[in-house]
Amino acid sequence: MSTLRTVDDFVTLIRDELGLPVAVADLDSSLDVVAGWDSVHLLTLCTALERATGRPVSLPDVLAADSLAGIYAAAVGR
Amino acid sequence: MTSSVDRPAAPAPQATSAPGTRPAPGTSATPAPTAPTVPDTQATPAVPGAEGTTPTDPAAVLAELYRAGDLAREYPRVRDLLAELPDDQLERAGRLLDRVGVDAVLAAHPDTPVVPVVITGHGTVAPLVPLLTAQLARHGLLLRARVGDFGGYLDEFAGADGTELVLALLDAQLVFDQVPLPWRPEDVARTFAARIDLIERLLTGSTAPVVLNTIVLPRTFPAQLVDHRSRAALGAVWREANARLLRLPQRHPSVVVLDLDPWAADGIGVHDARLSVYARAHLSPALLHAYARDVAHLARARAGGTRKVLALDLDDTVWGGVLGEVGPDGVQVAETHRGEAFRAFQRVVKQLGAQGVLVAAVSKNDPEPVRATLRDHPDMTLREDDFVRVIANWRPKHENLRDLATDLNLGLDSVVFVDDNPFERGLVRRELPPVAVVAVDDDPAGHVGRLLADGWFDTLALTAEDRERPQRYREDGERRDFLHSFDSLHDYLAELGVRVRLSVPTEAEVPRVSQLTLRTNQFNLTARRLSPAEVATLLDDPASTVLAVRSGDRFGDNGLVGAVFLRRVDDVLHIDNFLLSCRVFSRGVETATLAEVLRHARETDAAAVTAEYRPTARNAKVAEFYPRNGFARLDGSRFRHDLTDIPPPPEHVELTGSWPPGGQP
Numbered sequence: 001m002s003t004l005r006t007v008d009d010f011v012t013l014i015r016d017e018l019g020l021p022v023a024v025a026d027l028d029s030s031l032d033v034v035a036g037w038d039s040v041h042l043l044t045l046c047t048a049l050e051r052a053t054g055r056p057v058s059l060p061d062v063l064a065a066d067s068l069a070g071i072y073a074a075a076v077g078r
Numbered sequence: 079m080t081s082s083v084d085r086p087a088a089p090a091p092q093a094t095s096a097p098g099t100r101p102a103p104g105t106s107a108t109p110a111p112t113a114p115t116v117p118d119t120q121a122t123p124a125v126p127g128a129e130g131t132t133p134t135d136p137a138a139v140l141a142e143l144y145r146a147g148d149l150a151r152e153y154p155r156v157r158d159l160l161a162e163l164p165d166d167q168l169e170r171a172g173r174l175l176d177r178v179g180v181d182a183v184l185a186a187h188p189d190t191p192v193v194p195v196v197i198t199g200h201g202t203v204a205p206l207v208p209l210l211t212a213q214l215a216r217h218g219l220l221l222r223a224r225v226g227d228f229g230g231y232l233d234e235f236a237g238a239d240g241t242e243l244v245l246a247l248l249d250a251q252l253v254f255d256q257v258p259l260p261w262r263p264e265d266v267a268r269t270f271a272a273r274i275d276l277i278e279r280l281l282t283g284s285t286a287p288v289v290l291n292t293i294v295l296p297r298t299f300p301a302q303l304v305d306h307r308s309r310a311a312l313g314a315v316w317r318e319a320n321a322r323l324l325r326l327p328q329r330h331p332s333v334v335v336l337d338l339d340p341w342a343a344d345g346i347g348v349h350d351a352r353l354s355v356y357a358r359a360h361l362s363p364a365l366l367h368a369y370a371r372d373v374a375h376l377a378r379a380r381a382g383g384t385r386k387v388l389a390l391d392l393d394d395t396v397w398g399g400v401l402g403e404v405g406p407d408g409v410q411v412a413e414t415h416r417g418e419a420f421r422a423f424q425r426v427v428k429q430l431g432a433q434g435v436l437v438a439a440v441s442k443n444d445p446e447p448v449r450a451t452l453r454d455h456p457d458m459t460l461r462e463d464d465f466v467r468v469i470a471n472w473r474p475k476h477e478n479l480r481d482l483a484t485d486l487n488l489g490l491d492s493v494v495f496v497d498d499n500p501f502e503r504g505l506v507r508r509e510l511p512p513v514a515v516v517a518v519d520d521d522p523a524g525h526v527g528r529l530l531a532d533g534w535f536d537t538l539a540l541t542a543e544d545r546e547r548p549q550r551y552r553e554d555g556e557r558r559d560f561l562h563s564f565d566s567l568h569d570y571l572a573e574l575g576v577r578v579r580l581s582v583p584t585e586a587e588v589p590r591v592s593q594l595t596l597r598t599n600q601f602n603l604t605a606r607r608l609s610p611a612e613v614a615t616l617l618d619d620p621a622s623t624v625l626a627v628r629s630g631d632r633f634g635d636n637g638l639v640g641a642v643f644l645r646r647v648d649d650v651l652h653i654d655n656f657l658l659s660c661r662v663f664s665r666g667v668e669t670a671t672l673a674e675v676l677r678h679a680r681e682t683d684a685a686a687v688t689a690e691y692r693p694t695a696r697n698a699k700v701a702e703f704y705p706r707n708g709f710a711r712l713d714g715s716r717f718r719h720d721l722t723d724i725p726p727p728p729e730h731v732e733l734t735g736s737w738p739p740g741g742q743p
Contacts, residue, residue: 017170019144019177036177040204043357044173059356 004052010072017048027069034068042071049075136160137167144174150182153190158507160216162517165367172212180222189695193219193377198226199247200255201358206247209367213374216532217383240612243380244288245373246277248323249360250296250349263308267315274322281330285611287380289373291336292320294365296349332611334376334538341368375533382596382607385514385534386488388430389479391497392441392448392470395518395525396424396460401443406450412457419522424459426526431464434544435535436486436551438467440478440495445470466551475502476509486551487660489599489696494534496525537597539610541590543637553633554661571665571730575632578670578727579735583626583641588613591626591641594657599696601658601668603689603703606643621646625675625737627658629667636662642675651679653689656703666728672707673727674737680721687719688712 004010007024014022020036031037042062049057053075061074136159143149149156160171175183183190193214197203204225211221224242256269281288295316300309320339327333342348346364353359361369378384393400398410398420410417411424431437437460441448448470452462462468467485469478475497483490491512497503498518507515514534518525537544557574583591592610595602608616616622627640639662643654653675658668679687689704691697692715708725709717727733 016141017173019174040207043205043353043359047363059352063356 002053002055004049004076007069007072009052010068010075013048013052014045014068017044022068027072028067030066031068045071137163137171140171140174144178149174149178150186153183153187156215157218158511160212161515165364168212168216169208169363169367172208172210172215175211175215176208180220183220190220191218191381192222193381194222194224194242195245195373195377196224196226196242197245197247199245200249200252201247201354201360203245203247205359205363206245206366206370209363209370210373213367213370214377217374217378219374219377219381219383240286242286243373243377244286246288246290247361247369248291248293250293250299251354251358251360252293254299263303263311263315266312267319270315270319271322274319274326278326278330281326281333284330285332285609285615287609288330288333289336289376290323290326290333291338291369292323294338294342294348298349298351331614332609336369336372336376338365338369341365372533375536376538379536379538379596380607380609382599382605383491384537384597385494386434386492386597387436387438387482387486387494388427388535389438389440389482389493389495390427391475391495391499391502392439392443394498394520394522395496396420396427396439397451397458398522401441401447401451406447406455409451409455411455411459416522417457419525421457421459423522423525423529426529428460428464430535431548432545433535433540434547436466436488436548437464438482439465439469440475440482441468441470442472442475443470463552464548466548467555474505474509476506479506479510479513486554487600487663491599491696496529537593539589539593541593541638543590544593546637550634550636550661557631557633568730571728573632574665574730576665576667576731577630578667578731578733579628580625580671580674580733580737581628581735582737583613583617583624583638585614587626587638588617590638591624594638594641594659595655598657598659599694600660601640601663601700602655602694602697603653603657603700604655604692605694605697606655606692616643622654625671627667627671628735629662629665631665640667640671642671644675646684649683649685651675651682651684651687653687656689666731668703669707669725670727670731670733673725674733676708676719676721676724680724684721686721689717689719691715691717 004013007027011022011024011027014020018036018041020034020041022034026034031039046057046059046062049062049071057075062071065071065074140149140156140159143152143155156171156175160168163171180192184192195210197206197210207221207223207225210223214221252273253266253270256273257265277290293316295313300312303309303312324335324337326335338348342365346368347362348365349360350362353362390396393402393409398414398416399408401409410420412418412421427437439448439452445468448468449462452458452460452465452468467482469482471478475495479493479495480490483493486492489512490510493510493512494514494516495503495506496516496518497506498520500517503515503517506513514532516528516532516534518528589610592608592613595606595608595613599605613624616624623644623646625642625644626638627642629636629639636659640656640658642656645652645654656668656672658671676687687709689709691701691704693701704717704719705711707719708723709719712718
């Protein structure tokens with residue numbers, strides 16, 4: 001039973017878990033320019049995504065992503 | 079790299095560690111399978127001016143403060159908000175606090191104590207930061223973290239200057255990355271030994287506070303050996319190496335080794351394959367959290383935050399049943415299922431009391447049945463003598479706790495209060511914020527785990543004084559009764575027969591002197607905390623003098639109750655710090671000691687004695703100590719005595735001792 005259905009859910013999750021003030025408009029930006037982004041956040045986000053989707057996320061796929069949208073795609077399998 | 083993980087070798091989640099599948103460190107010692115709910119929310123004041131929409135769940139309150147940009151300003155509330163959060167919420171809270179940053183909090187609250195830490199290890203260690211932030215915040219401490227370079231722990235050891243706590247995280251890859259392939263147990267033994275040799279070489283001569291840990295052996299290693307004899311051999315060499323790590327503090331006193339095996343035994347997974355492979359994070363997040371918890375307790379002890387008093391509710395906390403309803407014979411303390419659980423709890427309390435924790439009872443009961451139960455119940459483990467005070471009456475508990483602290487001459491921030499009743503806990507939390515409140519519930523099997531979860535009484539080293547402390551506090555009660563039989567304080571002191579003995583501390587007394595600097599908060603003129611290694615360094619310094627103060631009276635020996643740190647610069651003797659245990663205030667011990675220091679300064683041709691008072695939250699009562707004893711004020715906090723008029727020691731005090739040896743220390 002996933003609580004992650006839309007990109008809006010994804011943005012909310014990032015804001016709640018990481019405290020980062022991201023918006024939907026930031027999703028396609030390179031991770032390098034996302035304000036406050038740190039690569040350690042990937043680790044936190046993976047855990048949170050697995051909790052939200054209720055299923056494992058492919059870690060190598062998430063690591064290969066270069067934007068928040070890419071992470072979302074890896075997490076929801078699209 | 080500082081606080082980030084290299085992208086190519088980045089992070090990984092813990093698919094197998096969804097909430098609830100792994101016990102949180104805070105609750106793992108508690109057999110109850112559920113994580114703590116969020117009890118006692120009535121103790122959490124709502125955000126002012128936002129009634130109706132304000133969340134009462136502490137995690138939600140914290141998140142709301144963060145969103146509103148108020149977290150730094152409201153930081154003093156954070157300790158309570160975090161007090162009983164489950165681990166996943168604590169980690170999130172730690173991330174929010176990290177986003178706010180230590181400097182923003184300090185700007186709003188400059189007096190918040192800061193713990194500078196450098197984190198280093200063999201693998202990725204940055205995920206420890208938010209965990210440590212949260213765990214330190216639970217004790218009112220701010221983390222200032224620096225994450226060392228990847229694999230750079232050796233440099234950090236060598237470069238440590240003593241101002242930062244050095245956390246060197248050790249994991250199994252530290253050994254297995256160096257083991258040849260194929261390997262046998264003897265290869266592992268050799269490699270592990272070489273790693274410890276290296277660590278020891280770096281520690282030699284260093285007084286930097288370094289934290290090491292035992293390395294739990296993940297099953298993937300013994301399981302690679304197909305014969306049982308080799309597996310057993312690997313287990314043996316591994317444990318021998320861990321035992322060697324655990325013995326390092328014997329030779330390197332500034333080192334602390336955290337034993338992580340008990341966390342593993344409590345069911346915390348130590349290894350997460352994906353995190354280890356993809357992110358080089360070789361210790362699981364759950365184990366890192368347990369580690370953070372231990373480090374926070376250590377930092378709290380180093381900052382002088384060790385609690386001293388364990389105040390216990392009685393009905394359904396110490397014994398099963400309500401005494402007023404079931405009578406002295408009806409309370410459960412043995413034999414029955416629940417009775418055995420209370421017996422186990424009482425045994426742990428007795429064990430803590432034997433190590434210097436002052437155990438008190440604070441119970442809503444009539445006093446006589448309480449005394450009769452403690453005295454006469456055949457199966458009671460705790461007896462009247464195990465308590466420094468037994469308070470049984472019908473007053474609100476916060477009033478009793480306040481009186482208890484005053485009576486013991488300790489601050490409320492020395493007190494841990496345990497009660498099964500949420501109402502009583504909430505009241506004490508609201509009325510007495512400095513008191514640490516431990517929640518136990520209606521299942522007494524969990525009492526022991528709850529009491530021990532936060533290491534409230536953890537200390538760096540135990541001394542002989544600690545073991546005798548409860549007895550001395552009981553003697554204080556007798557002293558007070560004696561006092562009440564006199565018309566004046568002067569008559570009382572004259573009859574008390576106070577003895578003061580000054581001496582240079584022996585090697586065996588160094589830990590106690592260090593402990594006084596760590597534990598003493600009220601009579602502590604500059605609050606400079608010193609590890610045993612730092613005290614030893616001062617003893618070796620020819621310009622420096624350390625004095626141990628012992629006292630006693632007709633009721634017994636008080637033990638090593640004070641210390642004075644002196645530094646001679648040309649013809650001025652400077653008092654770096656002056657400390658006295660709160661147990662012996664106001665009996666002339668401090669005046670006699672200071673008079674002796676002044677007399678010694680004059681005899682060694684000093685032109686003056688200078689001193690300093692550095693205010694803290696707790697030492698206001700000694701702000702006027704130096705001026706009251708003839709020192710002139712140079713500026714707000716510095717003082718000078720020109721040695722022309724030295725007061726004699728108080729008449730009722732007998733000074734003895736081996737200092738100064740031959741008059742010239």
